[in-house]
Amino acid sequence: MATTALKEQTRELIAQFCAGNDAAFAKLYDLYVQMLHNYGNKLTQDEELLKDCIHDVFVKVYMKRQDKNSINNLASYLIISLKNRLLDEFRRKTFTSDDAVEDYEYRFSTDDVEHTYLYQEHQHLQSAQVAYLMQHLTRRQRQAITLYYIEQRKYDEICTIMHMNYHSVRNLMHRGMLKLRQAAVLGVG
Numbered sequence: 001m002a003t004t005a006l007k008e009q010t011r012e013l014i015a016q017f018c019a020g021n022d023a024a025f026a027k028l029y030d031l032y033v034q035m036l037h038n039y040g041n042k043l044t045q046d047e048e049l050l051k052d053c054i055h056d057v058f059v060k061v062y063m064k065r066q067d068k069n070s071i072n073n074l075a076s077y078l079i080i081s082l083k084n085r086l087l088d089e090f091r092r093k094t095f096t097s098d099d100a101v102e103d104y105e106y107r108f109s110t111d112d113v114e115h116t117y118l119y120q121e122h123q124h125l126q127s128a129q130v131a132y133l134m135q136h137l138t139r140r141q142r143q144a145i146t147l148y149y150i151e152q153r154k155y156d157e158i159c160t161i162m163h164m165n166y167h168s169v170r171n172l173m174h175r176g177m178l179k180l181r182q183a184a185v186l187g188v189g
Contacts, residue, residue, distance in 0.1 A: 006031070010074050018065050025065075029058055032075065036082050043086050053085040136183045141176030144169060 010031065016024035033054060040050040057078060071077050134142050140162070147153045147161060158169050 007073075014071065014074065025062060028061075028074070032078055033058075035075065036078055039079055040082055040086065043083065044090075049086070049089060053082055053089060056085050057081045133180050133183050136179055137176050141172055141179065144172045145176050145180075148173060 010028070013024045013028045013031075017028060036054050036057065037050065040054060044050055060081065061078075134145070137145065143162065144158055147158045148155075153161070155166060155169055158164075159166055162169065164172070
């Protein structure tokens, strides 16, 4: 937190800077650059990105010097500006890629129709096998396994839905899985 002396010194330097004194801007930079660097290190370990963003913040301050006379707390203004600048860079890096356009053209070309068809056929075959294996289970075992693996319910929820106690549900699941394994190993389906 800035002391009263630092706040007063900052106000004077801002006034001088807004009046056209570039030396006052250099002093403001010296006063706040380390604070920004320390704050930025908490947001990123990319030292070059951090230095670039700090530089951008000060360039923005310099370019808009007419508006800076109304700033009450320069430290807060600089920190918020740095945070926003870093977030912009993080977003930009997230939504851009180093891949060549030609790579995308190939990956999404119509040549992938055969691959897509084979994948869908494989998925359909697996679904049919699972459905056939599930027919070997009792209705309660099918319900418990469906709730747990397909609907991703927790055991407590399954107990409530099936009106059973915890150990009964666990036993039901265990017996059901054993039946499924046995049917799969014996080549049923």
